Amino acid sequence: MKLLFKNIKELLQVRNEPIKFVSGKDMGVLPTIKHAFLVAENGLISDFGTMDDCPSSSFDTIIDCTGKMLMPTWCDSHTHLVYAGNREAEFVDRINGLTYEEIANNGGGILNSAKVLQDTSEEALYNQSKVRLENIINLGTGAVEIKSGYGLTVEAELKMLRVIKRLKENYPIEIKATLLGAHAIPKEYKDNKDAYLDLVINELMPKVAEENLAEYIDVFCETGYFSVEDTNRILQAGKQYGFIPKIHVNQFTAIGGVQVGVKHNALSVDHLEVIRNIDVEALKTSKTMPVALPGCSYFLSIPYTPARKLINAGLPLALATDYNPGSAPSGNMNFVVSTACIKMKMTPEEAINAATINGAYAMGLQDKLGSITKGKLARLILTKPVNSYGVMPYSFGDNMVEKVFVF
Numbered sequence: 001m002k003l004l005f006k007n008i009k010e011l012l013q014v015r016n017e018p019i020k021f022v023s024g025k026d027m028g029v030l031p032t033i034k035h036a037f038l039v040a041e042n043g044l045i046s047d048f049g050t051m052d053d054c055p056s057s058s059f060d061t062i063i064d065c066t067g068k069m070l071m072p073t074w075c076d077s078h079t080h081l082v083y084a085g086n087r088e089a090e091f092v093d094r095i096n097g098l099t100y101e102e103i104a105n106n107g108g109g110i111l112n113s114a115k116v117l118q119d120t121s122e123e124a125l126y127n128q129s130k131v132r133l134e135n136i137i138n139l140g141t142g143a144v145e146i147k148s149g150y151g152l153t154v155e156a157e158l159k160m161l162r163v164i165k166r167l168k169e170n171y172p173i174e175i176k177a178t179l180l181g182a183h184a185i186p187k188e189y190k191d192n193k194d195a196y197l198d199l200v201i202n203e204l205m206p207k208v209a210e211e212n213l214a215e216y217i218d219v220f221c222e223t224g225y226f227s228v229e230d231t232n233r234i235l236q237a238g239k240q241y242g243f244i245p246k247i248h249v250n251q252f253t254a255i256g257g258v259q260v261g262v263k264h265n266a267l268s269v270d271h272l273e274v275i276r277n278i279d280v281e282a283l284k285t286s287k288t289m290p291v292a293l294p295g296c297s298y299f300l301s302i303p304y305t306p307a308r309k310l311i312n313a314g315l316p317l318a319l320a321t322d323y324n325p326g327s328a329p330s331g332n333m334n335f336v337v338s339t340a341c342i343k344m345k346m347t348p349e350e351a352i353n354a355a356t357i358n359g360a361y362a363m364g365l366q367d368k369l370g371s372i373t374k375g376k377l378a379r380l381i382l383t384k385p386v387n388s389y390g391v392m393p394y395s396f397g398d399n400m401v402e403k404v405f406v407f
């Protein structure tokens with residue numbers, strides 16, 4: 001199968017040399033080719049350049065992209081899109097004045113989602129989740145990380161991870177699975193958190209490893225959830241199974257989550273709405289990708305991750321949706337990119353880098369996705385006709401994606 005995209009108004013995120021991620025000032029640079037062509041052969045990018053050099057050999061399909069942009073698909077490195085039901089009732093409670101914390105303390109929140117998921121069959125969970133996955137593919141996502149964490153029993157966590165595995169088998173996009181057993185403390189363990197950690201470490205982890213259900217491990221390191229010591233214990237235990245850490249830190253309080261992540265060579269530390277200078281310093285010494293989740297800040301009306309502070313310190317930054325029923329019920333990366341520009345003062349170039357190559361790095365996919373580079377997967381977004389790529393984040397809430405190619 002050989003495809004030619006011709007007359008592309010502008011081909012975005014062109015990297016002739018493979019890169020791992022971009023950081024600091026480099027985030028403000030988005031290399032492009034104007035009036036371009038691209039050839040995709042058997043699902044891989046095999047050639048691209050300006051129309052002056054467009055090949056004239058025979059193709060199975062020729063796509064005329066006059067007036068449109070072509071770019072790599074979004075890489076969404078943090079989601080919880082496998083969940084049962086929704087939390088629309090809590091949404092209304094928040095409108096009426098309750099906080100996210102108050103709702104959680106009243107038995108709502110993550111425990112609410114866990115209860116519903118425990119009572120949902122694997123088949124029903126798969127059917128609900130696949131609708132969300134299909135939706136985000138149509139919105140331009142070509143790689144996604146999905147976490148467990150709404151099971152909170154061995155059986156229900158395995159159910160979630162088996163659903164993720166089935167999605168992986170049935171859909172063409174890259175899916176990475178993360179074990180988030182330590183997402184909240186189940187009611188039965190309220191006064192005995194250590195016993196729950198024992199369960200996660202001694203019973204859940206070995207089963208997940210045996211069935212090869214996850215590559216990454218996550219902990220909700222937060223006041224009222226899991227402490228730095230708990231996080232350290234989980235990450236240490238995960239090491240013997242080869243689980244790589246990608247953790248929730250600094251969402252509401254800064255308690256040392258960044259440092260414990262860096263200590264365990266976390267691939268990413270995510271949320272970071274609250275960030276201290278010592279957290280920035282810790283990240284500078286690491287290969288850990290900071291990940292911002294502006295959809296969560298928007299939905300919960302909490303601070304946005306201070307992107308400028310991180311980027312101006314020379315750090316990289318990735319953007320992801322956090323797609324989940326409680327704090328970000330949207331998997332729309334276009335909205336995330338817009339919101340990053342509007343609310344976090346990221347330039348369109350920075351936001352697009354954060355949502356493509358840096359997102360790919362945050363799930364170990366930087367060699368396969370995240371840029372227009374020969375040999376990478378031809379997962380592509382063709383936009384509607386636009387004057388310039390900045391119009392995409394500018395037109396917030398509008399769908400500028402015309403067609404998504406995921407082979």
Ligand code: NIG
Binds near residue numbers: 110113251296328
């Ligand atoms: O990333 N912070 C922890 N976990 C999710 C939300 C959990 C929920 O409310 O269901 C998050 O925001």
Ligand code: FE
Binds near residue numbers: 078080248322
């Ligand atoms: Fe999350």
